[in-house]
Amino acid sequence: MLDVNRLRMLVELSRRGTLSAVADALSxxxxxxxxxLSALERDVGVxxxxxxGRGVQLTPQGTVLVTEAIGILDQLEHAEVAVAESLTEVTGTVRVAVFQTAAHALLPPALLALQQQHPSLRVDVAECDPETSLDGVASRDFDLMLAxxxxxxxxxxxxxxxxxxxxxDAIALARQPGRTAETDATEALWATRDQPWVLEPAGTASRAWAEQLCRTAGFEPDVHFEVADLTTHVRLIRAGLAVGLLPELVWAGEPPTVALTTLPGAPRREIxxxxxxxxxxxxxIRAVRRALASAASQTLPDPD
Structure with missing residues (x-):
């Protein structure tokens, strides 16, 4: 009988590529x-x-076993779901990966609702960038992610x-409160061409989108501050030290503390x-999703 934990290690090796990455992922x-994995080889007999070099690769037989192992892990998860569906109470643990503004705006009301509706359900939360979260859900590190x-x-x-x-949620140009706002969205964006900008780090989806927006307007943003934390963005912009782009969700339903101007085309990001x-x-998982959807509809009603 093959050991399920060893099979999972083999699957993770096929996804992550190195023994070190598998070790980090599975603690x-x-x-x-x-x-x-050596013990698994002895069990299989090949x-x-x-x-x-310094790494390892799957043999053809290893690749075959990975395919079968994924099916086995899926069947085990099917069995767990079937048992959970037979219960009258929602129980267990849901591991959720979230990005910053979702954690700030959607999690508190969702978790409060879940405590009242399903007191036996535990929700463990980790803040991760969406790319890491997607890989984490696929690899069973998380059960659900927000991106x-x-x-x-x-x-x-x-x-x-x-x-x-x-x-x-809408994405708006954010500037220091009290300044005179241009009436035209394109003019407002162009007016920031010589000002210092705060943006998220290079390599993030938001950074790539922001740079493309500015280039379409005819200039390269002068990035003085490269910060992942949007709370810091708000503080820098409010102090007049930078301009930036902020999503509506960052306010969590509360009044904005900076001056916001609609961008050309009134872009919105999808959550x-x-x-x-x-x-x-x-x-x-269905219960957590219902709670998150309710929190989203209350915090940020979707015009669609």
């Missing part, structure tokens, strides 16, 4: 992962890995994950959740 030492998608920037599609849109298709029907 084992690298030596322990290596020992477990080599599953081969040394390539944002900017106009014209599609995130990678994983056929093993579903996608449920929660809401959309969505993803779960593994095999587990999306679990009562616990």
């Amino acid at each position: 084992y030492s690298k030596a322990s992962v290596s020992q477990q 080599p599953l890995l081969r040394r390539v 944002e998608q900017y106009p014209g920037h599609t995130r990678p599609i994983n056929d093993d994950l579903d996608r449920v849109v929660l809401t959309h 969505f959740s993803s779960a593994r298709r095999v587990s999306a029907a679990a009562p616990s």
